[in-house]
Amino acid sequence: MSEPLPLIIMNNVSYTYPNGTQALKNISLNVNSGEIVGIMGSNGAGKTTLIRTLNGLIQPQKGLIFIENGNIKSKTIAELSTFVGIVFQNPEHQLFSNSVQEEIKFSLKNIYPENKIQEKIDETLSIFQFEKYKEKSPLNLSGGEKKKLALASIMCRNPKILIFDEPTLGQDKNEINFLINLLEEEKKKKKTIIIVTHNIEFAYKHIPRIILMAEGRILADGPTHKILSNKKLLKKASLILPQLIELKSTLKTIGLDIPEKIYTQEAITAFLMDYFKKKY
Numbered sequence: 001m002s003e004p005l006p007l008i009i010m011n012n013v014s015y016t017y018p019n020g021t022q023a024l025k026n027i028s029l030n031v032n033s034g035e036i037v038g039i040m041g042s043n044g045a046g047k048t049t050l051i052r053t054l055n056g057l058i059q060p061q062k063g064l065i066f067i068e069n070g071n072i073k074s075k076t077i078a079e080l081s082t083f084v085g086i087v088f089q090n091p092e093h094q095l096f097s098n099s100v101q102e103e104i105k106f107s108l109k110n111i112y113p114e115n116k117i118q119e120k121i122d123e124t125l126s127i128f129q130f131e132k133y134k135e136k137s138p139l140n141l142s143g144g145e146k147k148k149l150a151l152a153s154i155m156c157r158n159p160k161i162l163i164f165d166e167p168t169l170g171q172d173k174n175e176i177n178f179l180i181n182l183l184e185e186e187k188k189k190k191k192t193i194i195i196v197t198h199n200i201e202f203a204y205k206h207i208p209r210i211i212l213m214a215e216g217r218i219l220a221d222g223p224t225h226k227i228l229s230n231k232k233l234l235k236k237a238s239l240i241l242p243q244l245i246e247l248k249s250t251l252k253t254i255g256l257d258i259p260e261k262i263y264t265q266e267a268i269t270a271f272l273m274d275y276f277k278k279k280y
Contacts, residue, residue, distance in 0.1 A: 005069055006030035007161070007192050008054065013063035015049055023049040024060065025216040033160075034190040036183070038203045038224065041213035042238035047196045048089070050213070051163050054194075055084040067161070082111055085159035089166040089196075091150035095138040100130050100149055103138055107153040120156060128152040144175045151182075162186060163194045168202050180206060204228050204242040205265075212237050225263040244268060 008031040015024040023046045031037055039047045052058040053065060056077040065072045072080060088094055097103040104124050108117050125131050128148055133141065138149055147170065155162070168176050183206065186193060197203055203210060203224060210227040212220040214237050220227050227233065229245045241249070244265060248258050262271050 004033075007033040007035075007068060009064075009066040010050075010053075011064045011066075013050075013053060013060045013065060015053065015058060015060045015062075023216050024053070027063070027216075027218060029211060029218065029221060031192060031194065033192055034187075035209065036187060036193045036207055037195070038207035038210045039194065039196045039213060040198070040200075040203060040210055040237065040239060041219075044215070045213040045237065046216040047213055048165055049216075051086060051165060051194060051196060054161070054163065055080045055086055057086075078110075081159075082157060083159055084161045084163065085154035085157060086163040087147075087151050087154050087165065087167065089169060091143075091146040094150045094153065095146060098137060099135050100138060100141075101125070101134040103149060103153050104156055107156055111157055124152050124156040143170050144172060147171065148175065148178070151179075155182075155186075161192045161194070163196075165196045166198065167195060168197060168199045176202070198239075200228065200239060200242050204244065212239075214238075229263070 008029075010027055010029050013024055013027040014022070016022045025046075027046075027050060039050065041047055049058060053060055054067070054072075056072060056075065059073075067080075067083065095103055097106050101121060104121050105117060108120055112120055125134055128151070130149065130152065133145070138146060141149060147167070151164075151167070167179055171179065183193060195203075195207055197207075207224055209222065210220075210224045211218055212227055212233055219236055220230070220233050228239075228242050229248075231241065234241060244263065248263075248268070251258060256275065258268060258271055262268055
């Protein structure tokens with residue numbers, strides 16, 4: 001029995017902006033259904049351009065993109081938006097209705113039948129804890145609340161692919177925890193999730209696979225603990241080592257070499273407790 005094809009296939013995708021900036025250079029990658037993938041790299045690496053090609057906002061000059069075995073060139077932006085949901089870095093680029101409730105309602109039009117829309121609005125308001133703000137203008141929300149509303153307006157459509165552009169930027173601890181719990185729930189539903197982020201600690205802990213980019217190209221693609229522990233790669237991408245990897249590196253300098261297979265906080269803690277128990 002043959003293996004199922006990846007949900008997303010990008011084959012030699014290139015894109016150059018009108019000003020001559022070549023943002024994507026022969027990008028090829030696959031993303032399987034149900035995967036959680038992070039895209040990381042410095043500003044100008046091509047990360048946001050890449051995700052914009054997945055819902056048709058940018059049309060590559062070269063290469064092909066397939067989603068569920070279909071060439072996305074045959075789909076309109078409206079058709080793709082029901083399948084691929086993108087939550088952009090700046091929520092104000094997505095919010096324009098007079099109230100929180102209307103923002104969600106607008107997003108649901110043409111997707112759900114009229115008699116189901118209010119039920120879906122109420123469900124979304126409850127999930128995102130917006131009941132008391134439903135009549136409030138999005139313009140009067142805090143920065144974190146605006147970001148959460150942008151997220152709600154996408155997730156209420158229930159797209160198969162969720163894409164987040166810097167979701168932790170400007171968020172406090174409670175808002176980040178809300179996002180983490182939400183991602184866990186979507187993971188259980190087998191959603192495919194792509195996250196563009198500079199947050200190295202968030203990525204190391206919550207994203208299993210990293211695609212590392214620089215100057216429009218893919219530098220590396222693989223398990224997070226391997227990609228984010230490679231100093232040479234991170235230097236090329238203008239990123240720093242996660243704190244746990246720094247800890248392992250420091251411990252190595254004093255003669256305590258923790259095996260590569262031990263890389264999570266829980267595993268490192270258990271290793272150190274066992275080590276000191278035996279030693280002392």
